[in-house]
Each structure stands twice: as structure tokens, then as C-alpha cells.
Amino acid sequence: MLYTEGGYTKIELFRKNGYVVLDMYDQAADPQEWTEIEFVDWKSSGETRFAPLASAYGDMECDGFWNHTPPKTDKDGVWVPANTQKAPNLVRRAEEPGANIGRCRVIELLPNQYGETLYNFHRDDNNRLNPEGTGWIVRGFFNLTDNPDSVMVLRGDKDDPSTETRIPLPAGAQLIVDTQRLYHAVWHQGDVPRYCLITSWESGPELDAYIEKYNGVGEVASYPMTEAQIAEGEALAASKRAARAAALAARGEDPTFGDGTLRAMEQLSEA
Ligand SMILES: [Fe+2]
Numbered sequence: 177m178l179y180t181e182g183g184y185t186k187i188e189l190f191r192k193n194g195y196v197v198l199d200m201y202d203q204a205a206d207p208q209e210w211t212e213i214e215f216v217d218w219k220s221s222g223e224t225r226f227a228p229l230a231s232a233y234g235d236m237e238c239d240g241f242w243n244h245t246p247p248k249t250d251k252d253g254v255w256v257p258a259n260t261q262k263a264p265n266l267v268r269r270a271e272e273p274g275a276n277i278g279r280c281r282v283i284e285l286l287p288n289q290y291g292e293t294l295y296n297f298h299r300d301d302n303n304r305l306n307p308e309g310t311g312w313i314v315r316g317f318f319n320l321t322d323n324p325d326s327v328m329v330l331r332g333d334k335d336d337p338s339t340e341t342r343i344p345l346p347a348g349a350q351l352i353v354d355t356q357r358l359y360h361a362v363w364h365q366g367d368v369p370r371y372c373l374i375t376s377w378e379s380g381p382e383l384d385a386y387i388e389k390y391n392g393v394g395e396v397a398s399y400p401m402t403e404a405q406i407a408e409g410e411a412l413a414a415s416k417r418a419a420r421a422a423a424l425a426a427r428g429e430d431p432t433f434g435d436g437t438l439r440a441m442e443q444l445s446e447a
Contacts, residue, residue: 178384183308187384189394190314193341194354195330198390201269203320203348209263210282210320210371223286228256229266229373230280238281242304249305250278250313250376269318270375273386278302278313278376282320285362285370290329290405291412296361297334302376303356311378315355318373322347326364327399334359337406342399345370352377352387 177188189196215225216236230253232241241248260267263282270280288296302313317328327342328351343351345362353360364370377383 178379178381181312184303184306184310184312185379186312187314187379187387189384189387189392190352190354190379191394193394194332194358195341195343196352196387196392196394197343197396198350198352198387198392200346201318201348201350203322206265208320209266210284210373212262213259213282215282215284223288225284227259227282227284228280229259229263229270229282230255230277238279240301240304241278242301247305249307250302251276251306251378253278253280253376266373269373270316273377274382275380275386276311276378278378280373280375283370283372283374285364285372287364287366287368287370288362289409289412290363290401291409292416293329293361293363294409294413295416297329297331297359298361299357299359300355311380311383312354313356313376313378314352314383316373316375316377317349317351317353318375319345319347319349320371320373321369323364323366323370325399326362326366326370328353328360328362331359332357337410340398341396342401343396344399345372350390352383352392 178185179188179191180186210227213227214236215227216238217225226238228236228238231237232239232244232248232254234254234256236256236258241250266282270277300315302315306313324344324346326345328345330341330343330353332339362370
């Protein structure tokens with residue numbers, strides 16, 4: 177079911193919580209293509225790297241489509257041959273919905289702490305330049321490595337833990353998230369990197385049918401955490417925000433975008 181909000185076509189199943197979880201994929205049946213493709217340094221957090229499968233104009237880079245000449249919205253991504261040739265299964269999965277694809281890439285995320293994840297909370301800017309009357313752009317997250325104790329952390333209100341959902345990420349987990357609506361970041365427990373396929377898709381009848389085919393649900397139980405763990409994470413995030421704000425203030429820079437979102441968040445535009 178589709179509906180229109182703010183001039184964009186959206187999928188009904190996202191309306192309540194902003195995310196959808198699909199059936200598990202049999203990841204173990206596929207080769208580990210993410211070990212063969214080329215990752216590029218992007219941004220400077222040091223915690224993440226990306227391997228582009230589709231970029232704005234087919235180059236081996238991961239910048240937002242609007243940062244190119246000419247700028248474009250997060251649609252009509254161009255395949256990057258050097259990587260797609262090595263990752264036919266990943267390309268097949270990105271193409272399966274039949275929806276317009278924007279950015280498509282594999283993320284590599286190093287292990288982190290829950291509090292760092294809260295600090296990394298951000299919303300994406302997928303719909304910048306997206307013309308009204310078309311479909312709202314959402315993002316698929318297909319976990320490739322087996323990380324059953326790592327979670328996609330989502331919040332409607334970044335400062336309200338009661339709005340939080342934590343979705344576990346075993347191999348084959350398939351989520352689709354309205355990442356422009358929800359604050360999101362991944363808490364990755366483990367001692368080796370996590371890899372995940374991230375694809376921007378346009379909402380519309382194709383993506384809606386795909387979600388239905390794989391029994392998408394708009395609400396799941398959260399990975400369990402104690403109140404003490406959550407409080408500890410909040411404290412760590414608060415201390416990191418304070419340190420960041422102080423460092424920016426010392427350089428005479430406004431630490432926020434004017435809406436309370438710290439500039440640091442913008443440097444981590446993926447989960
Ligand atoms: Fe993101």
C-alpha cells in the first residue's frame with residue numbers, strides 16, 4: 177500500500193515506525209564478494225570505509241550525489257564496473273526490487289561501543305533535490321557478516337531512549353529504513369569489521385511489492401539491554417558531544433547546524 181506525504185510517495189508499512197524488516201536471506205550460500213571489492217577512504221572518521229557499487233557517475237567514490245556537477249538526487253546511480261564485476265550477487269540483490277537505485281555500496285564498520293553509536297546518531301539527506309511527485313528515498317541494509325550481537329540502533333527522537341529500536345544483524349538480516357526520518361547508527365560488538373550492503377531505493381509499487389514478497393514487518397522486538405547499559409551509553413555519548421563542542425568552540429566554529437545536531441554527526445553519513 178502506498179500513500180502520499182509531503183508531496184512524496186511513501187510505503188504504508190513505514191508509516192508507524194519508519195523501518196521494515198524482511199525475511200532472512202541465506203547469506204552463507206553466496207561467496208564473500210565484499211572481500212574482493214575495492215574500498216575507498218571517505219570522510220575522516222577512521223571507523224568506516226565504503227566500497228561503491230553504484231555512485232553518482234560511475235566513479236570509484238562515495239560522495240553524496242548532490243556534491244557532483246551536475247548535482248543529482250540519490251537516484252539513477254551508475255554502476256562502478258571494477259567493483260560490480262566482482263560482486264554479481266550483491267548487484268543482483270540491489271536490483272531485485274526493481275526500484276530506482278541511487279547510492280549502492282558496502283560499508284566496513286569497525287567494532288565500537290554503544291555510547292559511541294549514540295554519539296554517531298544522524299539522519300541521512302537522501303531526498304535532497306528529490307522532486308515532489310516522485311517516491312521517497314529509503315535505504316536497504318543487508319548484513320553480510322554474521323553479527324548477531326550487533327544492532328542497528330534507531331530512534332525517532334535522538335534524545336529519547338524510549339523511542340529506540342535495536343535490530344540484530346546476523347548474516348542475512350535485511351532491513352529497510354527511512355534514514356531521513358530516523359536517527360540511526362550501528363553498534364557493532366565483535367573484534368573484526370562488520371560488512372553490510374547499503375542501497376538507496378525509491379519508494380513506489382516495485383519496492384512495495386518486494387517488501388510484501390519477503391514478508392516485511394514494520395515492528396520487531398528490540399535486542400535486549402539493561403537500563404544500566406543504556407545509561408552508561410548515554411553518559412559516554414554526552415561526554416563525547418561535550419568534547420566535540422568544546423573543540424569546535426575553541427576553533428571559533430559553531431558546533432551545531434542550528435538545530436541541535438552536532439556537526440560531527442554529518443561526518444558519518446552512513447550506518
Ligand atoms: Fe546514515
